Amino acid sequence: MGGSNPVVLVGLLTAVSLVITIFKWHDAPQKIPIWWDLHAHPWLWVPRWFGMFFLPVLTFLVPYALYMSVVNNIESHGHESKHSIFHLVTLPAIFLFVTQTFVMLPAAVNDLHTFPARTFVANIALWLLIWFGYNIKHVEPNMVIGIINPWTTNSSWDNLHSQAGTVFEVCGVILFILAFFLPVGWPLTIGLIFLWLGPWLVSYGLAYTSAEATENADRSPLITA
Known part of the structure; x- marks a missing residue:
């Protein structure tokens, strides 16, 4: 895709997300919230392994599936289009990485588990x-x-x-x-x-x-x- 592969950046974000999650592992209880009510109070609880690792997995799988869907359809595109598609393919990984780091993990480890x-x-x-x-x-x-x-x-x-x-x-x-x-x-x-x-x-x-x-x-x- 224009001489660069967005999966490389996606893989890097996934790896960093996994490292941060493992680092926070022992700060979280055995069950953590995965869903909250409108006032940010925990509502649905899941086992720690699932609640802490499902977003890092999606950080790789979602953009990879998107990349595989689009990569063969843009060979004739210009540089600017390919560059923007690179950004859009990596967009789910960036969004999920930020959500995991600054939303899900803080909610998992704080005492009240507020969202x-x-x-x-x-x-x-x-x-x-x-x-x-x-x-x-x-x-x-x-x-x-x-x-x-x-x-x-x-x-x-x-x-x-x-x-x-x-x-x-x-x-x-x-x-x-x-x-x-x-x-x-x-x-x-x-x-x-x-x-x-x-x-x-x-x-x-x-x-x-x-x-x-x-x-x-x-x-x-x-x-x-």
Whole structure:
């Protein structure tokens, strides 16, 4: 993929995540929370080995599966597109690494096992909205990464992803700021749902509108002088 393999970075993040997790192993009790209620109180408990190691495993498996799905579909892409796809393939690993290090492990070892909700939401805003939005602007048409739906066409791809990327970035910045001000509970949860799902709904709407405009243009009679 453009002379570099994102699996190398994914493997490095996985290894570091495993080392940090092993280092914290004896600080955690035999059972740790894996799910919390809206007020960040532990709700679902699992054995320590599962609760501490399932995210490091996913840190490798998710981006590796994504890489294997896309690697053979982008040979004709330009350097900028391949570079952005590199970033998007490694994105799940970065997000899960940060979540493991700064969310799951602190919750596992602290006495009350409270969930660092603000850190988690800020992490979503930074990586799954801002970083995602920035990179999809430069991705060329493919069937795996981007705004993929029945209305997305090659002819509308660049314009759609430029607009959608900006929407993701703006929503990410807003959510990142709100993560430190909204009360933990329903306000923060609703803000997260609205600002994470909203860009996807807007993107699908943009794709549909573009497809309708193209279809109407194709139906218009040719007017000649």
